Amino acid sequence: MRAIRIGLLGCGVVGQGILRLLREHAGSLERRLGAPIEVRRVVAKTEGKARSYVAPELLSYDPETVLGDPEIDVVVEVIGGLDPAGRYVRTALERGKSVVTANKFLLAEEGHALFELAEERGADLYFEAAVCGGIPVIRVLREALVADSVVAVRGIVNGTSNYILSRMQSEQIDYGVALAAAQEAGYAEADPTLDVNGGDATHKLTILATLAFGAKLLPSHVTTEGIEHITAIDMKMAERFGYVIKLLATARSLPVGMLDLRVHPALVPKTSVLASIHGALNAVYLEGAMLGPSLLSGYGAGAMPTAMSVVSDLVDVGRNILRDSRGRVPQRTVPSGMLLRREVQPAGMHVSPYYLRFAVMDRPNVIAKIASVLGAFDIAIHQMIQEARASGPKAPVHVVVLTHPTRDDALRSALREIQMLSGIVEPPRAIRIETAA
């Protein structure tokens, strides 16, 4: 039987992980696929770097050696980012090559056009590795949940921010210290922006929600907040009320038919399963109308989990090539013409209980004034704690309020008024409480 011939674009840690798996598991992969997988070309960016698992004669620095090779069946893209990776993927699909990619940024921002191009050219575009590395959540959404309607996807999908929050929690350190520790341990990149500001999680949630709801969704539809403003005090106060703080990604189909799409830090009960997802682990709840909640958890990033998902996609795409059944599974769960139109709920309409923290100078009446502003906006107080002053009389004290469920827009308005009160010395902090986690 003929080999499945691939070209690899990108030869960083994930690319080398893929080459390692293809070499070390060659026999078992051939038994399971029914044909060998042959690496025809590996395209790297920088000349002269030391790389493992790459046969020198296969190495190239020109993507056209892959894109222009008519013998290559499948292009594997592990460069990342929008450009030039997007151009390469587009060219490959235009030329009828199937593509396996780990590029969540590209798929979240430009995926819809790429999926349509793939359909048009009868090519496959597979992307398990783009969301939660080694967790087969794409496969489960595309294939296993085919007979149920998904009502919610909810989880921890960014390992870097979860690592930072886990360290803040276990060591009672502040955000900056934990970020530095994450960078030192290799869990955060030199530029961690997209990981800590929620952008990466938003990309992943966009892809998951697109599949879950068979709808044309974009990152701009997602309400996004990062973890940069979480402090050691918030961690400690959350714990005192029985919660931990996690960066949650949530996509829900609301009873009214709209979608609720959010990425933000949230207080989740200490006893919940999501609270027990520590460090670089990821976890995703899929909730089906019939099935109820089910959970997938495991390592969401790292070279080998990501490489593993790429290779499992390669086997799938290879099976489609050998059986001449490309396009066997609709890329977005339904074919392009049949995507549903789903309205997205504006952020201000979201209702949830809130954790609020105010740094106040210890003046008479400040607390009464806070309570009165909250009351004026119909925000009911569920619990309240005023910390004893830790330092001298010039230091602010922290007042923490847990609210009953409140609309976002009302809460934001109230916080703006409270911020202008005399005695409030920092912008108030507001973190949603997610009891359904």
Next chain:
Amino acid sequence: MRAIRIGLLGCGVVGQGILRLLREHAGSLERRLGAPIEVRRVVAKTEGKARSYVAPELLSYDPETVLGDPEIDVVVEVIGGLDPAGRYVRTALERGKSVVTANKFLLAEEGHALFELAEERGADLYFEAAVCGGIPVIRVLREALVADSVVAVRGIVNGTSNYILSRMQSEQIDYGVALAAAQEAGYAEADPTLDVNGGDATHKLTILATLAFGAKLLPSHVTTEGIEHITAIDMKMAERFGYVIKLLATARSLPVGMLDLRVHPALVPKTSVLASIHGALNAVYLEGAMLGPSLLSGYGAGAMPTAMSVVSDLVDVGRNILRDSRGRVPQRTVPSGMLLRREVQPAGMHVSPYYLRFAVMDRPNVIAKIASVLGAFDIAIHQMIQEARASGPKAPVHVVVLTHPTRDDALRSALREIQMLSGIVEPPRAIRIETAA
């Protein structure tokens, strides 16, 4: 495009659940599959019963109306048990029809011959619903983990026994009371034997291990113990040491190359994720050499989760029919000729720490004698508690010992000797402690 025509054998709650899904999700299933699924015939056992979702003109009581209909592409078997279900499945495959089944008993005991028959006739035999109802563990093992080697599968795979143990734990009731409660709540059948004696979990583990290791395994290879002897006292004592008791199914590839296959109650740490799997939930850890541990959890039984998995298989099998790509994925992860031979470790060689409970009459020296027998077999004591007597002086007291890791055969020999000591009034209880859970 042509319809996928199915015949349904079995019209109990799962069968009716399948018909319900096929009716309620007809539009979305057709969009995703690319063809409608048409139910041609439903075969029930008992005439005159009330059934939902069955069009009366489709109902039959003769399996030959399905097996003998050349128009039917796929036979769905949800009768259960070895006979006659096994005969029907065999006949369907012999006639080149693909089969979707939820029958773990049949697959565990006679699966290998059926898989080989399916391969020979170019038919598909799909069985997601046979293991852990709504959890897509078969799909993940067959397809997602294709690029890794599985080193362990471990989990809670029987919802009935987990429900019973959960109630024993939360309400401090004895096994018999919890079993009756489970039956009343519909979580245990009138004859719960296979659920509580570990047989059902052993069937599931056999199927999982067959896929995980690409080996020809049978239920008789699995060391099996049930939960019938667990008492409220064991639950309470386990908790005192920081554990809960769960029925665990474990399949491990040992460093020496042998497989370790076991189903038995075990003490797992209260803080572990498996300890948080309550009631009818199931959870399976899959541990890959490259991927590390990943967890799948959700409802493992019940009409709708099981029906959902059957229908997702139907869509897969339907895609294979439409694309003429039957046999696309090897049923046991590798084709028949390439199954590995794996030796199974004899039960006596297994090493683990143990929880031991002895009911002793409060005579001088009994405890010293127990300790001395354990010592004679090189069984080291890690912790020991003697309960204060609860009732009158004629009642036995419970002595609980946690051992260091011990070989099973040495432990069994020691227990036989201890049982013969005067003052030991009940057979000693021994439960493994699983710290890796």
